[in-house]
Amino acid sequence: MKGKLVIFLLLLTNSLFAQSEWPIFRGNQQLTASVESELSSLLQLIASFQTDDDIKASPVVKDGAVYCGSTDGFFYAFKLNGDLLWKFDAENAIEAPAILLDGKVLFGSLDGWLFCLNQTDGGLVWKYKTDNQIIGSANWHKGAEQTVVAVGSYDYFLHGVDLKDGHNLWKYESDNFINGTPALYKNKVVFGGCDGFLHLVNLETGQVEKKIELSTYVASSPAIVEHEAYVGDYDGRFFAVDLEDGSVSWTYDDPEKNLPFIASPAVSANYIVLGNEDRQLYCFQRKDGKLVWTKRLSNRINSSSVIVGSKVVTATMDGMMFMHALETGEELWSYEIGSQMVSSPAFYQGKIIIGANDGRIYILGEK
Numbered sequence: 001m002k003g004k005l006v007i008f009l010l011l012l013t014n015s016l017f018a019q020s021e022w023p024i025f026r027g028n029q030q031l032t033a034s035v036e037s038e039l040s041s042l043l044q045l046i047a048s049f050q051t052d053d054d055i056k057a058s059p060v061v062k063d064g065a066v067y068c069g070s071t072d073g074f075f076y077a078f079k080l081n082g083d084l085l086w087k088f089d090a091e092n093a094i095e096a097p098a099i100l101l102d103g104k105v106l107f108g109s110l111d112g113w114l115f116c117l118n119q120t121d122g123g124l125v126w127k128y129k130t131d132n133q134i135i136g137s138a139n140w141h142k143g144a145e146q147t148v149v150a151v152g153s154y155d156y157f158l159h160g161v162d163l164k165d166g167h168n169l170w171k172y173e174s175d176n177f178i179n180g181t182p183a184l185y186k187n188k189v190v191f192g193g194c195d196g197f198l199h200l201v202n203l204e205t206g207q208v209e210k211k212i213e214l215s216t217y218v219a220s221s222p223a224i225v226e227h228e229a230y231v232g233d234y235d236g237r238f239f240a241v242d243l244e245d246g247s248v249s250w251t252y253d254d255p256e257k258n259l260p261f262i263a264s265p266a267v268s269a270n271y272i273v274l275g276n277e278d279r280q281l282y283c284f285q286r287k288d289g290k291l292v293w294t295k296r297l298s299n300r301i302n303s304s305s306v307i308v309g310s311k312v313v314t315a316t317m318d319g320m321m322f323m324h325a326l327e328t329g330e331e332l333w334s335y336e337i338g339s340q341m342v343s344s345p346a347f348y349q350g351k352i353i354i355g356a357n358d359g360r361i362y363i364l365g366e367k
Contacts, residue, residue: 021062022346022353025097025137026264026304029184030224033266034307035347040366041311041323041332043352047082047363055355056095057107058137058304061348062119068361069094069107075115077105077122080351080363086122090115097137097181097344099149101163106149108134114151114159116166126166131155136221137181139189141203148203150189152178158191158199160206170206174199180221180264183229185243190229192218198229198241210246214239220304221264223272225286230272232261238274238282240289250289252282264304264344266312271326273312275301281314281322283329293329297322303354304344313352315341321354321364337362 026033053072060067065085069075071093077085090109098107104125105117112130117123132154140149140163147163154177160169175195182189185200188209192198194217200210217234222241224230228249232238236258240249259277266273271292272284277300283292299318306313311332312324317340323333343355351365 021100022060022348023062023100024060024139025058025181025344026221026223027306027347029139031181031183031221031264032223032225032268033264033304033344034268035309037308037347037350039308039311039313039323039347039350039352042366043323043333043335043364044367045362046351046365046367047080049076049078049082049084049361051076051359051361053093053359054357055343055359055361056357057355058097058344059346059353059355059361060098060100061346061353062100066353066361066363067098067100067105068355069096069098069109070359071095072359075105075107075117075122077119082363088115088117088122088124095135099138099140101140101149102147104163106138108136108138108151108153110135112153112155114138114161114166116163128159128161128166128168130157130159136179139182139184141184141187141189143187143204150182150201150203152180152182152191152193154178158182158189158201160203172199172201172206172208179219183222183224185224185229190222190224190243192220192222192231192233194218196233198222198231200243210243212241212246219260219262223265223267225267230265230267232263232265232274234260236260236276236278238265238284238289252284252289252291262302266305266307268307268326271307273305273307273326275303275305275314277301281305281312281324281329283326295324295329295331302342306345306347306352308347313345315343315345315354317341319356321352335364
């Protein structure tokens with residue numbers, strides 16, 4: 001009984017946390033993009049915010065404010081009604097999602113800088129240089145003495161940086177570009193790279209603990225539930241990997257459809273949902289990888305879906321957004337943004353927030 005109570009309290013805490021903020025790409029440090037909440041099937045445009053170039057980064061949200069960078073070289077903070085709070089000139093395009101951590105905003109740019117700003121006014125706290133572009137979000141681990149921020153770069157390294165002052169703590173070298181966001185597992189992060197491996201790196205030491213071969217490029221970010229990581233690759237395979245023993249628990253592979261999984265998975269207690277370049281939205285059973293349903297959408301899917309309660313929201317490359325029933329795949333809603341979307345949606349207090357290649361960030365909710 002005591003164990004069940006602890007699990008219930010953890011689930012309740014996670015649910016409340018996810019509804020009050022979306023502080024990182026995919027909503028939480030395990031990158032599951034799944035919350036136990038309610039989402040209307042009658043979403044409408046309630047506000048938007050315009051920048052001067054494409055939005056490829058995914059927005060993050062906290063305390064009624066949205067934070068997102070643009071390829072116009074500026075990073076923006078604005079209210080849910082679209083009013084600007086502040087902007088920061090990064091002097092180069094921003095495609096990486098930000099993280100919101102201890103009153104700070106951290107994000108990478110295409111010229112390899114990791115910036116740390118004050119969340120309240122956008123003032124620069126510090127910046128840290130890598131040797132190539134950063135297109136994935138950072139993640140973090142709070143230790144006894146310091147908070148380590150981990151970010152991957154196209155310089156092949158995962159960088160461990162001290163949140164306090166931005167100095168380098170360690171660097172872990174992979175064998176190719178690091179595209180995605182590392183997912184937190186205990187005091188470690190898990191990430192895939194263009195070297196075809198899933199890396200498990202200790203954030204306190206910067207040492208690799210496991211290096212699991214998946215055979216081909218991994219462009220997306222993994223999601224972690226319990227001791228398993230879920231990730232797709234560039235050949236259209238999707239894996240469940242046991243992080244304790246390093247084995248592959250199950251694999252989905254349709255040799256007739258070998259287009260890439262660019263999108264990252266959304267993972268609930270029972271289901272995994274993600275889109276593919278083949279225009280299909282896939283739903284698997286989490287425990288064994290059994291295909292539950294697929295739906296062919298209007299175009300390629302590079303944006304990563306989110307699960308809100310019993311519903312899934314997905315964006316496509318032709319500017320459409322869709323909502324499906326999680327268990328059956330029934331289409332419940334669609335909306336035409338009208339511009340390509342590689343940005344992934346955030347969920348915040350009944351609203352879906354997403355950027356598009358017309359330079360605008362859209363806020364959809366129930367009027």
